[in-house]
Amino acid sequence: MPEHDNDTLLRQLGLAVRRMGAQSVLSSAAMAKHFGLHPTDLEVLDLIVLHETVTAGELAIATGLTSGSVTALVDRLAARGYVTRRRDEADRRRMLISVVRTATAPIEAAYEPRRIAMHRLWSSFDEETLRAVTGFLTRSTDLLVRCTEEIVAPVDTGQAGGSTKPR
Known part of the structure; x- marks a missing residue:
């Protein structure tokens, strides 16, 4: 493929x-509004669903939110009955956050028509394409996670004690 065609394709992909x-x-914001949630709360709830059990620290790293913001967010989700907290038996200082599937069932049901439509669309692609797209999305998402971590990481100014200002 000529370089010009590759550049055009990369721009189109971007x-x-x-x-x-x-x-x-935008879709997440609409769904969050439908359930009376903040969009960030809905997305973090989905992260908890994907991981089944997480710590507040893991959520802070994944989202770039401060520990105080994560605590407030988890408090809101717990008040709505979407998540529970329990002490980690291996490390009593840590709290484990888990989803309450019966409480999230209406949200999951609202997403079901979209899941079915996406499955139908994705089923129209051959196995090689699905593997390529899955690899692309996985690697791109992993890169975005690293970029988020870099954005929220404290900057070392070289001064004693460093700096806690984000980059």
């Missing part, structure tokens, strides 16, 4: 990913 990312944010 635009498609941006469009999908923006639509994902």
Whole structure:
């Protein structure tokens, strides 16, 4: 493939990913509003669903939120009955946060038509394409996680004690 065609394809890919990312944010905001949640609360709830059990520290790293913001967010989710907290038996200082599936069932049901439609669309692709897309999305998401971690990491100014200002 000529370099010009590859550059054009990469630009098109970048635009498609941006469009999908923006639509994902807007769709999530609409769903969150439907359930009376803040969009960040809904997305963090989904992270907890994906991992089944997490710590507040893991959520802070994944989201870039401060520990205080994560605590307030988890408090809101717990008050709505979406999550529970329990002490980690291996390390009593840590709290484990888990989803309450009966409470999240209405949210999951609201997403079901979309899941079915996406499954139908994705089923139209061959195995090689699905493997390539899965690899692309996995590696791209892993890169975004690292970028988020870098954005929220404290900057070392070289002064005693460093700095806690984000980059």
